[in-house]
Every structure is written in structure tokens, then in C-alpha cells.
Amino acid sequence: MKKTLNWLDLGLIDYHDAFKIQESIIEAIRNGRMNETLLFQENTPIITLGRGSHPENLLKSPESLKKMGIKITQVSRGGDISYHGPGQLVVSPILYLENHVKGAHQYVRLLEQIMINLLSRFELTGFRIKGKSGVWIYDPSSNAEKKIAALGIAVAHGIAFHGISINLNPDLNHFKTIIPCGIEDRDVTSFKNAGVFVPDIKILRDVFIEEFNQMFGTKSQELTKLNT
């Protein structure tokens, strides 16, 4: 029998408010009060510093960021520095790793594969670059590989959280305030920048759910009321 997951879409939300919800879901799953959950969100502009952040990868002062309407915060996921903002879908699968994979490393690789499969549904050819996490596409106009989806997870008590962000049509100028993920020689891109059809973010969410279920042999139901 297929395992049933919840999915919940928080819509456009402040990162901290969303993380409080994520924490309450983790606790509810840990205590057996909730199914594993795919949590979706779109954040108001914010730079997040992962546990592996290097200060030199932040290129603007806090004052300049404030003027641009971008907040900054330290977060508990792995990885370096990241930007989140409107037009970017953030997905946090909150689940027991042992229910689905052999370990965290395999899980990260499968999340990347889900992204590659998702991109192919929108006529984008995603791929991995050895030694650099996330999913990339080739940009013919600049003859360069550019990152379209970033990734960073954390695992506590066997439960994975945080996850991936997919650039649909965020303001790419906001990424210029950082060296995304600490990768200096490569740029980020988006569906819009790649010149393909830009679906509604809810369509992207639904396709992600389909691809996730396909990969992990799960089925998903919408959580209409959060009762952690």
C-alpha cells in the first residue's frame, strides 16, 4: 500500500513565520500526530545563511539589503548562502529518511532527480555538476551553466526538513547581493530567464507533487487545516 503524505501550501509568507510552522510540523510528525508532509512556500525577500556559510559570500551591507527590502537570517539547513523571494517555490519535504531512502546523501540525489524530471516537463534539461549541489541548466545566450534549483537539508531525530528552492521568475538582481551557495564562477537562472513558458507557481507545485510521488511511491493529500 502506498504511504500517504500530506501537502500544505503556505503561499507567500515571511521566512520566520513559515519556519515556525515547519518546526511545529516536525514535532507533530515526531509525536505521531501528523503524516509526513510536503510543505510549500514562497517567501518575502530574504537571504538565508546556512550552517556552512562564509561571510565573504554576502556582497552587500545589511543597510543596503534593507533598502532593497531584503531581510537576512541564519538558518539550520546545510549549505552556504541563499536568497529566497517571490517567484521562487520553496519545498520542504518533512519526512523520516528511513521510510524512503538509505541515507541523507541518497535522499539529496533523489531530490535532485525529482527536479530534473520536473524541469523536463517544462522543456528544460536539468543536470547535476559534480561537486556542486543543486540542479543546473545550460544557458545558450551566455554559453554557461546556471543554477535553477538550490538545495539544503537538515536531519534531526531521523526526520529530514528544509529542502529545495526552484526559480520560476524571481528578481534575479536580488541574487547579485550574494555569491549563491558560495559558488563564485556560476550564475543563477530561472524559468523566465531561460525563455520557457512560466507556469503559475501552483502548477509547478502540483507537478512537483506528482514527480515526488512517482519517485518515492507515495500518494499525497492536501492538508486543509493545520492542527499540530
Add this chain to the structure above:
Amino acid sequence: MKYDVVVPEFAEGAEEINLRQWLVEKGATVAKGDNIAEAATDKISIYIEAPADGSLTALLSEEGDRVLVGQIIGEIEA
């Protein structure tokens, strides 16, 4: 009774795991299930929990050390 603090199996497959930080100090009183250390790879943070109630009596790995799945990195005296 002594309990080992171990890098958990779900970190398996990660190419390089480093002990990023101890979240409590040596000698601290901890409860079973508390996150007491954090190990990390490039993209994964792994929280290591206390296996029992007690006192963290030994830190066998230092922050920044490379660690392996199953490695004992500390001891708790119950």
C-alpha cells in the same frame, strides 16, 4: 552506566562528514533525544542526539574533525 554518542546511520552515503559543533558543553546535563551535536556535509546538516539521560562526560571528537557513520564521538554517563 556509560552510553556512546554515535554519528547516526542516516548520515550514510555522505562523502565527507565533519563535526561542525557541539551544541552543549562537556559536563552538561542532557535528556535522551536532545540534539547535542551537529555534523554536516556540504548540503546536509545532521543533528546528533543524546542516547540517554545523563551527563556528557567525554567529547571524543573536536569541532572540525572528519567523522564517520557509526563513529563514537562522545560519552554520556547516566
